[in-house]
Amino acid sequence: MSATALSPATAHYREAFERLRPQLGGTASRRVAAMERFAELGFPGAREEAWKYTSLRRLESRRFVPAAPATTPVDVPAAFVAQRLALVNGSPVGVVPASLGGFALGTLDTAPEDQLLRALGGGGTERFAALNAALSIGPLLLSTTAGQQSDDVLQLTLVTTGTGPTLASPRIAVRMAAGSRARLLIDHVDDGAHEHFTNAVLDIELAAGAHLTLYRLQRQGERAFHIERMEVRVGEHATFVMRDSQLGAALARLDTNVSLDGRAAATEITGVFLADGSRHLDSHIHVGHRAIETTSLQDYRGIAANKGRGVYNGKAIVHEGAQKSNARQVNRNLLLTSGAEIDTKPDLEIYADDVQCSHGTTTGQLDPNALFYLRSRGLSEPEARSALTRAFAGAVLARVDEPALARHVHDELDRRLVRLLEVTA
Amino acid sequence: MLSIRDLHAQIGVRKILKGVNLEVKPGEVHAIMGPNGSGKSTLASVLAGRAGYDVTKGTAHYLGDDLLALEPEERARRGVFLAFQYPVEIPGVNNAYLLKAALNAVRKRRGLPELDAFEFLALIKGKMKLMQMDESFLSRGVNEGFSGGEKKRNEILQMAVLEPRLALLDETDSGLDIDALRVVATGVNSLRSPERAIVMVTHYQRLLDYIEPDFVHVLSDGRILRTGDKSLALELEKRGYDWVKQEASAA
Numbered sequence: 001m002s003a004t005a006l007s008p009a010t011a012h013y014r015e016a017f018e019r020l021r022p023q024l025g026g027t028a029s030r031r032v033a034a035m036e037r038f039a040e041l042g043f044p045g046a047r048e049e050a051w052k053y054t055s056l057r058r059l060e061s062r063r064f065v066p067a068a069p070a071t072t073p074v075d076v077p078a079a080f081v082a083q084r085l086a087l088v089n090g091s092p093v094g095v096v097p098a099s100l101g102g103f104a105l106g107t108l109d110t111a112p113e114d115q116l117l118r119a120l121g122g123g124g125t126e127r128f129a130a131l132n133a134a135l136s137i138g139p140l141l142l143s144t145t146a147g148q149q150s151d152d153v154l155q156l157t158l159v160t161t162g163t164g165p166t167l168a169s170p171r172i173a174v175r176m177a178a179g180s181r182a183r184l185l186i187d188h189v190d191d192g193a194h195e196h197f198t199n200a201v202l203d204i205e206l207a208a209g210a211h212l213t214l215y216r217l218q219r220q221g222e223r224a225f226h227i228e229r230m231e232v233r234v235g236e237h238a239t240f241v242m243r244d245s246q247l248g249a250a251l252a253r254l255d256t257n258v259s260l261d262g263r264a265a266a267t268e269i270t271g272v273f274l275a276d277g278s279r280h281l282d283s284h285i286h287v288g289h290r291a292i293e294t295t296s297l298q299d300y301r302g303i304a305a306n307k308g309r310g311v312y313n314g315k316a317i318v319h320e321g322a323q324k325s326n327a328r329q330v331n332r333n334l335l336l337t338s339g340a341e342i343d344t345k346p347d348l349e350i351y352a353d354d355v356q357c358s359h360g361t362t363t364g365q366l367d368p369n370a371l372f373y374l375r376s377r378g379l380s381e382p383e384a385r386s387a388l389t390r391a392f393a394g395a396v397l398a399r400v401d402e403p404a405l406a407r408h409v410h411d412e413l414d415r416r417l418v419r420l421l422e423v424t425a
Numbered sequence: 426m427l428s429i430r431d432l433h434a435q436i437g438v439r440k441i442l443k444g445v446n447l448e449v450k451p452g453e454v455h456a457i458m459g460p461n462g463s464g465k466s467t468l469a470s471v472l473a474g475r476a477g478y479d480v481t482k483g484t485a486h487y488l489g490d491d492l493l494a495l496e497p498e499e500r501a502r503r504g505v506f507l508a509f510q511y512p513v514e515i516p517g518v519n520n521a522y523l524l525k526a527a528l529n530a531v532r533k534r535r536g537l538p539e540l541d542a543f544e545f546l547a548l549i550k551g552k553m554k555l556m557q558m559d560e561s562f563l564s565r566g567v568n569e570g571f572s573g574g575e576k577k578r579n580e581i582l583q584m585a586v587l588e589p590r591l592a593l594l595d596e597t598d599s600g601l602d603i604d605a606l607r608v609v610a611t612g613v614n615s616l617r618s619p620e621r622a623i624v625m626v627t628h629y630q631r632l633l634d635y636i637e638p639d640f641v642h643v644l645s646d647g648r649i650l651r652t653g654d655k656s657l658a659l660e661l662e663k664r665g666y667d668w669v670k671q672e673a674s675a676a
Binding site for chain 1: 473474475476496497498500501502506507509512513515516517518522523526527530531534566567583587
């Protein structure tokens with residue numbers, strides 16, 4: 001594609017990339033190829049199926065400045081766990097420890113570039129994964145050694161910050177060696193001072209028998225843009241677990257692609273999202289069953305209120321030959337006030353005959369009988385609505401087995417529910 | 426305590442209550458009996474403030490205030506309690522939370538300090554013993570997976586904890602076996618006091634063997650057709666409801 005055909009936004013990022021290149025590190029050709037791929041794909045058009053319910057017009061109209069390597073630490077919220085590393089606009093500040101929280105840590109100086117910056121093709125977010133590969137200033141490799149067992153949690157707080165609207169491109173690669181076990185918490189925050197754009201990539205591989213639990217907390221302020229591509233390959237008898245809490249950002253899109261590659265590979269992806277105010281939160285989950293006896297569970301609960309909008313697009317494909325697989329999808333949504341909207345699309349494609357698959361989705365309002373019951377016992381209407389909403393989310397949040405994080409999510413949910421229910425009561 | 430005058434209520438265009446009059450004084454126990462569809466449960470629902478009913482005429486005063494103008498939670502806080510015919514299952518909201526929130530809402534209205542967790546537990550344990558309920562139930566979801574009898578016992582437990590001034594029991598005996606009925610009746614009787622009034626809505630006389638009423642009213646087609654003492658209930662048991670209707674229409 002010639003440069004003249006680029007949209008103004010795409011051209012902006014390419015120019016910014018040229019200016020930033022000397023500071024980026026890594027092989028220029030890989031970065032350039034990624035940038036070209038982004039330029040080729042550009043921003044999604046209104047007709048693109050993968051972006052049917054999420055318009056990026058607002059995002060495209062902004063000219064975020066891609067972040068340069070951070071040199072000074074910034075304030076970050078208190079950690080939930082003992083082992084924490086903060087990344088500022090994607091890059092570590094100062095010396096990265098060799099190991100932390102059950103992982104060995106590598107950077108472009110110490111880890112193979114093809115692991116850190118590899119291309120992630122396909123899907124609606126390929127363009128953004130490419131943009132990330134071009135601009136990511138501090139890609140980080142987390143790895144375990146075979147058989148290594150850790151009960152620690154490594155918290156990575158990814159801060160997006162800047163003196164003007166900033167594009168941060170954090171990129172984390174995780175390589176779980178055979179039979180290893182670890183836990184990781186990815187915590188997305190921003191300074192709230194400007195509209196920032198976080199364009200994140202997680203590239204995860206689990207070798208045979210490995211087990212990774214990933215806690216995800218999205219809690220940027222009400223002006224943030226967030227796009228994230230998560231690519232997960234799960235080997236034989238390995239298990240990938242994600243506990244997702246989407247509480248923040250103005251406009252967010254998360255693509256979670258999980259490929260169950262080995263026999264008896266398993267994944268469990270559960271989460272809640274709270275689209276209040278005028279937030280737009282979009283989750284696309286794609287699970288590919290590519291081997292026999294693979295199992296997957298997707299269970300998301302969405303809450304929307306005011307002008308908030310939620311999008312859930314969950315897909316499971318059971319490929320030919322993936323016999324005795326089990327794929328379950330559940331998506332329940334709650335519309336707390338009029339004006340809110342949730343678009344949900346559970347999707348199953350099955351090309352094997354000996355499988356168990358199910359999907360169910362509901363979108364509704366709080367049960368008026370339950371509301372009356374609680375009020376008839378003296379609870380105010382906001383209290384009753386808040387209790388029922390917490391119960392709704394609680395069914396999924398109960399799976400967040402890291403107490404400080406779970407408490408935070410519950411408290412934040414409470415705080416926001418009290419605010420929005422008292423206003424609308 | 427409760428004064429109902431010429432109360433008319435309907436759901437949509439369907440008229441259900443067609444001029445109910447009822448006076449209830451502190452310390453009294455009233456039974457409202459009547460055939461299915463006579464408006465018994467509607468009366469209880471309207472008094473508790475359930476949405477969906479239009480009161481088209483008449484008044485209901487509670488302790489001198491216009492009861493129908495109050496939100497359901499305000500009625501509860503002022504001491505009106507409805508034991509539901511069909512208690513609602515609410516998974517994820519546990520019984521302990523509900524009992525504590527309800528009790529503290531009532532106490533706050535009465536100008537009493539909120540109970541802390543320790544005081545609350547001490548109080549609740551005694552009441553649970555009375556209702557023959559296991560403590561494990563406190564951490565369960567409200568009515569979640571309860572049997573019919575457990576749900577009704579739970580209603581009376583809530584009532585025992587909240588100590589209402591006016592208790593409305595809507596078909597509390599329905600679906601209970603004889604043992605469960607005894608437990609429920611024991612709970613209700615333990616709450617009889619000179620300051621408290623109880624209005625029981627029931628289809629069968631059976632409940633009245635265990636909770637003896639001072640007054641029995643026959644509600645039929647939205648009106649109270651006859652009022653008597655407990656012997657009226659026995660007569661209804663023997664003769665059915667038709668003779669009351671006939672006598673009323675003849676009058």
